[in-house]
Amino acid sequence: MSHDARRYFDLPSPFRMKRGGELHAARVAYETWGVLNDARDNAVLILTGLSPSAHAASGTADPSPGWWEGMLGPGKAIDSQRWFVICVNSLGSDKGSTCPASIDPATGEPYRLTFPELSLEDVADAAHAVVASLGIERLACLIGCSMGGMSALAYMVSHPGSARAHISVDTAPQAQPFAIAIRSLQREAIRLDPAWDEGQYDIHAGPDDRRYPDIGMSIARKLGVITYRSAMEWNGRFARIRLDPEQRDDDPFGLEFQVESYLEGHARRFVRTFDPNSYLYLSRASDWFDIAEYGHGSVLEGLKRICIEQALVIGVSTDILFPLEQQEQIAAGLQAAGARVEFVALDSPQGHDAFLVDIENYSRAIGGFLARL
Amino acid sequence: MSHDARRYFDLPSPFRMKRGGELHAARVAYETWGVLNDARDNAVLILTGLSPSAHAASGTADPSPGWWEGMLGPGKAIDSQRWFVICVNSLGSDKGSTCPASIDPATGEPYRLTFPELSLEDVADAAHAVVASLGIERLACLIGCSMGGMSALAYMVSHPGSARAHISVDTAPQAQPFAIAIRSLQREAIRLDPAWDEGQYDIHAGPDDRRYPDIGMSIARKLGVITYRSAMEWNGRFARIRLDPEQRDDDPFGLEFQVESYLEGHARRFVRTFDPNSYLYLSRASDWFDIAEYGHGSVLEGLKRICIEQALVIGVSTDILFPLEQQEQIAAGLQAAGARVEFVALDSPQGHDAFLVDIENYSRAIGGFLARL
Numbered sequence: 001m002s003h004d005a006r007r008y009f010d011l012p013s014p015f016r017m018k019r020g021g022e023l024h025a026a027r028v029a030y031e032t033w034g035v036l037n038d039a040r041d042n043a044v045l046i047l048t049g050l051s052p053s054a055h056a057a058s059g060t061a062d063p064s065p066g067w068w069e070g071m072l073g074p075g076k077a078i079d080s081q082r083w084f085v086i087c088v089n090s091l092g093s094d095k096g097s098t099c100p101a102s103i104d105p106a107t108g109e110p111y112r113l114t115f116p117e118l119s120l121e122d123v124a125d126a127a128h129a130v131v132a133s134l135g136i137e138r139l140a141c142l143i144g145c146s147m148g149g150m151s152a153l154a155y156m157v158s159h160p161g162s163a164r165a166h167i168s169v170d171t172a173p174q175a176q177p178f179a180i181a182i183r184s185l186q187r188e189a190i191r192l193d194p195a196w197d198e199g200q201y202d203i204h205a206g207p208d209d210r211r212y213p214d215i216g217m218s219i220a221r222k223l224g225v226i227t228y229r230s231a232m233e234w235n236g237r238f239a240r241i242r243l244d245p246e247q248r249d250d251d252p253f254g255l256e257f258q259v260e261s262y263l264e265g266h267a268r269r270f271v272r273t274f275d276p277n278s279y280l281y282l283s284r285a286s287d288w289f290d291i292a293e294y295g296h297g298s299v300l301e302g303l304k305r306i307c308i309e310q311a312l313v314i315g316v317s318t319d320i321l322f323p324l325e326q327q328e329q330i331a332a333g334l335q336a337a338g339a340r341v342e343f344v345a346l347d348s349p350q351g352h353d354a355f356l357v358d359i360e361n362y363s364r365a366i367g368g369f370l371a372r373l
Numbered sequence: 374m375s376h377d378a379r380r381y382f383d384l385p386s387p388f389r390m391k392r393g394g395e396l397h398a399a400r401v402a403y404e405t406w407g408v409l410n411d412a413r414d415n416a417v418l419i420l421t422g423l424s425p426s427a428h429a430a431s432g433t434a435d436p437s438p439g440w441w442e443g444m445l446g447p448g449k450a451i452d453s454q455r456w457f458v459i460c461v462n463s464l465g466s467d468k469g470s471t472c473p474a475s476i477d478p479a480t481g482e483p484y485r486l487t488f489p490e491l492s493l494e495d496v497a498d499a500a501h502a503v504v505a506s507l508g509i510e511r512l513a514c515l516i517g518c519s520m521g522g523m524s525a526l527a528y529m530v531s532h533p534g535s536a537r538a539h540i541s542v543d544t545a546p547q548a549q550p551f552a553i554a555i556r557s558l559q560r561e562a563i564r565l566d567p568a569w570d571e572g573q574y575d576i577h578a579g580p581d582d583r584r585y586p587d588i589g590m591s592i593a594r595k596l597g598v599i600t601y602r603s604a605m606e607w608n609g610r611f612a613r614i615r616l617d618p619e620q621r622d623d624d625p626f627g628l629e630f631q632v633e634s635y636l637e638g639h640a641r642r643f644v645r646t647f648d649p650n651s652y653l654y655l656s657r658a659s660d661w662f663d664i665a666e667y668g669h670g671s672v673l674e675g676l677k678r679i680c681i682e683q684a685l686v687i688g689v690s691t692d693i694l695f696p697l698e699q700q701e702q703i704a705a706g707l708q709a710a711g712a713r714v715e716f717v718a719l720d721s722p723q724g725h726d727a728f729l730v731d732i733e734n735y736s737r738a739i740g741g742f743l744a745r746l
Binding site for chain 2: 113117174175176177178180181182184185187188189191192194215218219222223226230231234235237238239240252253256257258259260263280284287290320323
């Protein structure tokens, strides 16, 4: 019954990290779809947001739907009949890659907060090592969504010539203070939960285990969902509709409106499926990312160091976490770097999450771009 | 040393509330500026946001600056040399009015969660009783800011003919799902703090008392500040500036960016200055408010039941909590009701809080409107 399409790549040991730490015997989980051609020039790499696994879509080994099921597969926008598609689970994520919940070979105990400081450059380097291990010198296209878009910028700036084309989806060239504030508060909610216990909660806690920061993770997730969607969507979807009386409990401050129940459902599905320490590390890595570090403090100059032939940059006007102006910055920077750039500004109502929901418009943009490569 | 300009009005007992409860021997705190003229037709009432007290500005009895110091006083936009200005502390707030932290005369113990369900209609009715007690039949102008703007709509719809003019500042004719989601999460952060203890924390806790939900209140306040300001302001104000090393502690997930320190400062100044149960009651009352209840489910029809001569409606394009479209709804509804309406859409970068910060532009609009009355 347990389907698993993940493969694993053992990173060179030690794997040296941007901020000075190193990992020993670390590995990266990934999945692939399609077939690498003899010229090895049809590879597409997808770098993910903070929480998704490498299971972007179903396949023969794992027929369960993936997080980008509508976008990837035979005949879909990212067509696995033409492309050899790789999706990597970020280093530091608990979906198969080495992360703070993994065993430190030096101690035989989980790393927890002794995990080295993680940056998105490390996520990118680990993904690049996977691609190289598959015998691919140059990607046909590098796709990055949300946090993965920042990882993709790190990938391209650190590994010149590693990709011919790039698709940037709902991301940012640097973390801005509003996004930092949101993520900082999410981390604080986790850290202030007494059950987090300085990272010493029960790892791999099942539903009956007690020592897991449910409250902090629930607040963090709800705040995430609030910033991943948009007020406009919710006005249409939830308005002021209340729950049926039988859906409510006696708590005078309990759930009353549908929007509250929606958030509660999201939180319940998330809590206990993600390692809290890994969440903290990846969240902080997102705050740290700044392409301007590669451009003497200038975002534009940093982006100009990225050498690709063409790019598609997509953003959404309703995204409050990665606002459209940041997508415009990326487009302008890649253009200034010499790439042919297509810029698509959508007005999908779903906010930052539109790339996961408005498959029709994202398919048209991404499928069209890939078809013209 | 202890200056206090508050006066108190004892509400009729019992004071019956919208949702069925009643209060006995309840009172409302308020402050006044200026002199009521013989015709009793120069009174201006200010209804506040969720957390401010009645101390809107300094005066002879209390020379400390008030929360709208730049706006109210001799020669200022709300000119206390012309107007007799009243600011009421909302019923249910802990700044002098009867609230969940007050003693229930029936038990001799604080109400806590036995406080009756509070609505903004009750806040409005209590304020109206204060005004009537001062011998004022009709306000020259009713001003409502943020939550106070919703209370003002309740005031006018429940008490026809009680105001000649109205100034609506950064508010809403009904709570929309995005605002409900934010407030629901703030309440959840407080309620999930074990120190909240189902409302049984130490009331009037000093800094050394332990049993107060500091964590929950801190998270609630930070989330509030995030939604009261704007991403645009913070890009200019904080960018990615980091704290000096000596401002940082050893916590690997501690404060690093200036924006995080800014939020921390706001939280520290707020926590322990506001009663958590009162916060819960007022926050929930904001979610409940819906002028459409007076218009058979239609916001427009509800607003059309408000009978005033003229109105000024102000909003800010950067406000994500009370978006500009909601100010437009109010303006359109009051106009449809027959009022002469001026609508001012500002582009102050400070978001919802602009009315407290961008005194120059708010003064021009409010002062100009009042001068023409």
